[in-house]
Amino acid sequence: MTETPRRFDPTNPDGAPTSPYAEAADATPGPASAEQGLGTDVAATTAGREDTTRPEEPTAQAPAPAPAPDTRQVTRAGMVWAAVACALVVLILLIAFILQNQEYVQVKFFGLEGSVPLGIALFIAAVGGGVLVAIAGAARIIQLRLAAHRVRRQASPGTRTR
Template sequence: MTQTPRGFDPHDSKDALSSQHPGAADAPSAEEGHNTRPPSDGTDLVSGAPADSPSAQRVETPREGAPAAETRQVTRAGMVWVAVASALVVLILLIAFILQNQEYVQVKFFGLQGSVPLGIALFIAAVGGGVLVAIAGAARIIQLRLAAHRARVSRQAGQGTRRR
């Protein structure tokens, strides 16, 4: 049965190094000056009791002076930076797509006919679809704002008649 030495912290680079490289555990640490490897006879490091006994159970105590976990605050500037970075990545991928699809294709639209590079034709189609979605979204937003305005006006009118 493998035992973990008391005070082992897998997030500590020194402890993580010794757990990843078994040979590194044989060398004494510079701070402690002793071997951190568990005894091979199956006894507990703290109590000296057999590892299977209830007295071998150890209680973890938090380290003194350990820094508290930092909480990151999301700011508008951070969100804008992420949005701009994401948009630049998409734009670079879009440019690569257009450059790789330079073959001319015949395009027909409502009686108009022409020859356009495939990448440009697909880009124009995607922008057209985005415009249609934006128009539908704007119409729905206007519809919801009008409904909220009507509800607000009727609520204010109802409160005005009760006061008299």
């Protein structure tokens, strides 16, 4: 008969692992772990076998929780790298678009008239739209900063600014 794998409990001296399966179960926590308070192993129960493990004895002190796995830290350098990588992908797609649209088109703008490749004309239009959005965003940011400055100035009337 084979032993059912279970986790090692350091507060129970009789529960030391006696097989390589028990050590493997200790290394990789499964659904039935000692921290969850389950006295049976899921594999043994689902296979229809009898439970060969004993219920754990209550201890005066609860075992310390396992340390949390290391989480990745998001850094400014990482964010800049991701932004540069995305910008490079967009630029490559833009270059492919411009190279595939080399037919000359007639462009008229406020009385000006000229002939430009279609890809370049669309690129210029997109950059112009981006500039307009940037100007509108900058105006809104300036407006919000001025409003915040007025609120700070009214909140502290005793101080004078020069």
